[in-house]
Amino acid sequence: MEEKTNSTGQNLGIAALITAIITFVFAVIPCVGIIAIIPGIIAIVLASVGLSHASRNESPRGVLIAALIIGIVAVLISLSQIFVAGEIVKKTENKWSGEIREVIKQVQEDVLRDLEDASVSIKVESNGEKVEINTHLNRKDLLEELEELEELEEVNTEEDDTLQTEK
Amino acid sequence: MLIFAYSGIFSPVKDNYPVKCIHEKLTGEPCVSCGLSHSFSLIIRGKIAEAYQWNIYGMRVFLFFALQLVIRIVFSFFYLKYPDTRKELIIFDIAGSVLIFLIAFFPFIRSISSGILG
Numbered sequence: 001m002e003e004k005t006n007s008t009g010q011n012l013g014i015a016a017l018i019t020a021i022i023t024f025v026f027a028v029i030p031c032v033g034i035i036a037i038i039p040g041i042i043a044i045v046l047a048s049v050g051l052s053h054a055s056r057n058e059s060p061r062g063v064l065i066a067a068l069i070i071g072i073v074a075v076l077i078s079l080s081q082i083f084v085a086g087e088i089v090k091k092t093e094n095k096w097s098g099e100i101r102e103v104i105k106q107v108q109e110d111v112l113r114d115l116e117d118a119s120v121s122i123k124v125e126s127n128g129e130k131v132e133i134n135t136h137l138n139r140k141d142l143l144e145e146l147e148e149l150e151e152l153e154e155v156n157t158e159e160d161d162t163l164q165t166e167k
Numbered sequence: 168m169l170i171f172a173y174s175g176i177f178s179p180v181k182d183n184y185p186v187k188c189i190h191e192k193l194t195g196e197p198c199v200s201c202g203l204s205h206s207f208s209l210i211i212r213g214k215i216a217e218a219y220q221w222n223i224y225g226m227r228v229f230l231f232f233a234l235q236l237v238i239r240i241v242f243s244f245f246y247l248k249y250p251d252t253r254k255e256l257i258i259f260d261i262a263g264s265v266l267i268f269l270i271a272f273f274p275f276i277r278s279i280s281s282g283i284l285g
Binding site: 025028029030031032033034035077080081083084085087 | 186188189190191193194198199200201203228268272275276278279282
């Protein structure tokens with residue numbers, strides 16, 4: 001009976017070791033590395049069950065410990081593949097955001113160029129009264145209007161001064 | 168043996184490989200092991216130059232699996248024939264296999280470590 005339980009522990013150890021080695025080989029390959037987590041966990045479980053059997057029956061545990069260590073290392077490598085993938089995604093995200101920023105900048109420039117010669121008219125109707133405001137965003141015209149307004153303001157201030165002296 | 172069966176069954180012309188690169192699906196960028204299945208299938212069919220085009224490291228990984236198959240057969244033979252040297256054989260087998268593994272998979276290990284370390 002004791003021999004049977006001992007062989008069960010050993011069989012589990014061999015199964016765990018083979019699974020762990022296969023997992024380790026696949027974990028290193030980036031294409032399938034992430035999938036290797038599943039057989040890695042199976043190897044760890046098999047090794048743990050085998051270890052519990054071996055500790056109960058005081059049978060040799062060398063193969064089981066080796067399987068457990070290889071299984072854990074393989075799972076860690078598989079998990080590192082996710083980390084590596086995450087890092088690559090981060091890098092590509094930065095690349096995309098840069099491209100998007102460039103596109104937005106181009107669109108902004110195009111819109112501003114289109115608006116340079118655009119004219120806007122606003123009509124308001126209230127109780128039969130009509131108010132119409134026309135404006136345009138041509139820079140030259142705007143500058144001219146600004147100059148005119150400044151001149152008018154100067155003239156107005158001068159007139160105001162004369163009025164004050166009359167008083 | 169499973170690797171050779173996989174490479175023999177699935178054809179590079181039909182492109183009917185069941186394993187797709189998860190890395191590429193997640194990141195959108197091809198990884199260092201992309202094209203390995205194609206490369207194996209082409210090596211099995213004797214198209215070595217084309218295999219190199221699919222994956223530059225395909226040949227060394229394929230040689231690792233081929234050597235492992237030969238080593239298993241040879242060591243099993245010596246293991247059964249010379250029972251007194253079993254311990255030495257196991258140590259020699261482990262050391263040799265680890266060395267071949269490191270040589271064959273070095274580009275993949277380097278890509279993982281560079282990904283982790285930045």
